[in-house]
Amino acid sequence: MHPTGTLIWYYYICPREVWLMSRHLTPWQENPFIEIGRLISKESYQRDRKEIRLENIVIDLLKTEGENVVIGEVKKSSRFEKSARMQLAFYLWKLNHLGIEATGKLLFPREKKKITVMLTKEIEDELEEAQQKIISIVQMETPPPARRIKFCSKCGYQEFCWS
Amino acid sequence: MKRSIYIFSDGELKRKDKTLCFETKEGKKYIPVENTHEILIFGEVTINKRLLEFLTESEIILHFFNYYGYYVGSFYPREHLNSGYMILKQAEHYLDHKKRLNLAENFVSGAIENIKRVLIYYANRGKPLNETIDKINSIALSIKDCESTEELMAVEGNIRDEYYQAFDIILDSEHFVFEARTKRPPKNRLNALISFANSLVYTTVLSEIYHTHLDPRIGYLHTTNFRRFTLNLDVAEIFKPIIADRVIFNLVNKSIIKPNHFEKKLDGIVLNDKGKQLLIQHMDERLRSTIQHKRIGRHVSYRQLIRLELYKIQKHLIGEEEYRPFQSGW
Numbered sequence: 469m470h471p472t473g474t475l476i477w478y479y480y481i482c483p484r485e486v487w488l489m490s491r492h493l494t495p496w497q498e499n500p501f502i503e504i505g506r507l508i509s510k511e512s513y514q515r516d517r518k519e520i521r522l523e524n525i526v527i528d529l530l531k532t533e534g535e536n537v538v539i540g541e542v543k544k545s546s547r548f549e550k551s552a553r554m555q556l557a558f559y560l561w562k563l564n565h566l567g568i569e570a571t572g573k574l575l576f577p578r579e580k581k582k583i584t585v586m587l588t589k590e591i592e593d594e595l596e597e598a599q600q601k602i603i604s605i606v607q608m609e610t611p612p613p614a615r616r617i618k619f620c621s622k623c624g625y626q627e628f629c630w631s
Numbered sequence: 632m633k634r635s636i637y638i639f640s641d642g643e644l645k646r647k648d649k650t651l652c653f654e655t656k657e658g659k660k661y662i663p664v665e666n667t668h669e670i671l672i673f674g675e676v677t678i679n680k681r682l683l684e685f686l687t688e689s690e691i692i693l694h695f696f697n698y699y700g701y702y703v704g705s706f707y708p709r710e711h712l713n714s715g716y717m718i719l720k721q722a723e724h725y726l727d728h729k730k731r732l733n734l735a736e737n738f739v740s741g742a743i744e745n746i747k748r749v750l751i752y753y754a755n756r757g758k759p760l761n762e763t764i765d766k767i768n769s770i771a772l773s774i775k776d777c778e779s780t781e782e783l784m785a786v787e788g789n790i791r792d793e794y795y796q797a798f799d800i801i802l803d804s805e806h807f808v809f810e811a812r813t814k815r816p817p818k819n820r821l822n823a824l825i826s827f828a829n830s831l832v833y834t835t836v837l838s839e840i841y842h843t844h845l846d847p848r849i850g851y852l853h854t855t856n857f858r859r860f861t862l863n864l865d866v867a868e869i870f871k872p873i874i875a876d877r878v879i880f881n882l883v884n885k886s887i888i889k890p891n892h893f894e895k896k897l898d899g900i901v902l903n904d905k906g907k908q909l910l911i912q913h914m915d916e917r918l919r920s921t922i923q924h925k926r927i928g929r930h931v932s933y934r935q936l937i938r939l940e941l942y943k944i945q946k947h948l949i950g951e952e953e954y955r956p957f958q959s960g961w
């Protein structure tokens with residue numbers, strides 16, 4: 469099993485989501501927040517938009533700035549910055565394995581905010597550990613129990629978890 | 632909150648760019664798809680494939696009723712949520728006799744609990760229903776001895792007989808008497824009301840199942856024959872007393888529905904258009920009325936409550952949490 473960038477993102481928010489996603493128990497799409505997320509990533513940065521797929525990763529934006537390859541990931545808010553940073557770091561790490569040196573930019577169009585992400589030894593170790601954990605979550609017979617966190621109110625699984 | 636659309640007139644339902652258009656002799660009506668989750672068709676309506684494709688894209692279900700108000704069938708668009716894992720779990724709980732019986736038992740006991748809530752509600756308002764409640768309690772004792780879903784269905788049938796007899800006490804109306812349960816065709820007005828209201832609950836549950844990962848063809852209490860939808864019949868058992876029956880009692884006790892809303896057809900009695908519209912209107916209101924939900928921490932409508940019930944079933948199938956049917960609070 470190869471964890472995807474999306475699973476990395478969910479892992480840092482709520483491990484339960486990782487399990488549910490792995491069973492393709494996709495959340496109900498009528499949750500307005502999911503809708504907004506889809507629209508933002510569809511409509512922002514139209515100019516640079518070249519969705520790139522490499523193996524099992526999907527990259528929102530890719531440009532070259534001189535010698536540098538810059539990959540970008542569009543997020544609707546910086547509230548889950550840790551998740552976003554690790555997701556992007558994961559892409560950088562994947563590219564690294566393909567022999568491409570890149571830096572990452574996190575883009576929060578709504579907040580007009582950008583964060584640069586670079587691959588360091590610590591981040592690589594952290595990613596390694598996260599991937600191991602994701603694999604063990606996915607192998608669990610039942611999902612990790614629901615824990616109420618701030619994200620719940622915006623989560624597509626909200627009604628499922630708290631029914 | 633998305634709406635249900637009810638079509639009583641004759642005409643043609645078609646796609647018009649990004650909206651639906653219902654065209655009758657009198658003119659055109661536009662139905663925005665974003666606000667619609669199901670369409671119930673009672674009139675003579677012409678449709679084409681382009682429309683069905685558009686409905687699939689928009690995830691809208693069509694439910695058809697014939698001239699007499701009987702449910703005919705549904706256009707259930709290709710599943711938009713799909714988890715092979717959930718289907719396997721559903722099948723596993725169907726094929727394993729113990730697991731199936733456990734779920735079936737829950738549907739029956741959930742139905743009985745809510746039947747009792749209804750009776751207690753009216754007993755608290757001075758109706759002499761204690762004898763019925765006692766009888767139901769004693770029949771319900773045999774649920775845990777049932778070894779097959781047929782036996783469970785029989786117990787539930789006995790309880791429903793007692794319950795329906797009590798309708799005469801609750802209603803106390805010369806125009807609406809129960810006599811006996813008659814289905815196709817219903818032989819009197821009260822039976823016509825029950826049949827029609829129940830079929831509205833069945834279609835509502837079916838529409839909600841569409842937004843989950845459950846396959847409506849695999850039911851547990853009602854025998855699955857892989858051709859018909861049965862899971863919605865199972866789940867409807869729990870909600871019929873508190874949605875359909877409560878609406879019927881209100882309509883009759885407040886004299887909103889009257890003998891002139893019925894007509895004689897096919898050696899039976901059916902609701903006429905005005906009668907159907909009245910029942911639908913009040914059922915719709917009931918489904919949109921809300922109650923406080925502790926775990927979610929806000930108000931949810933009865934329609935949402937049905938979906939939450941389906942989520943609970945999913946969690947049971949996953950092996951996460953034993954399913955406990957919803958019990959009405961009053």
Ligand code: SF4
Pocket residue numbers: 481482483484485613614615616617619620621623624625626627629
């Ligand atoms: S609702 Fe809360 S507990 Fe459930 S998956 Fe979403 S974030 Fe996790």
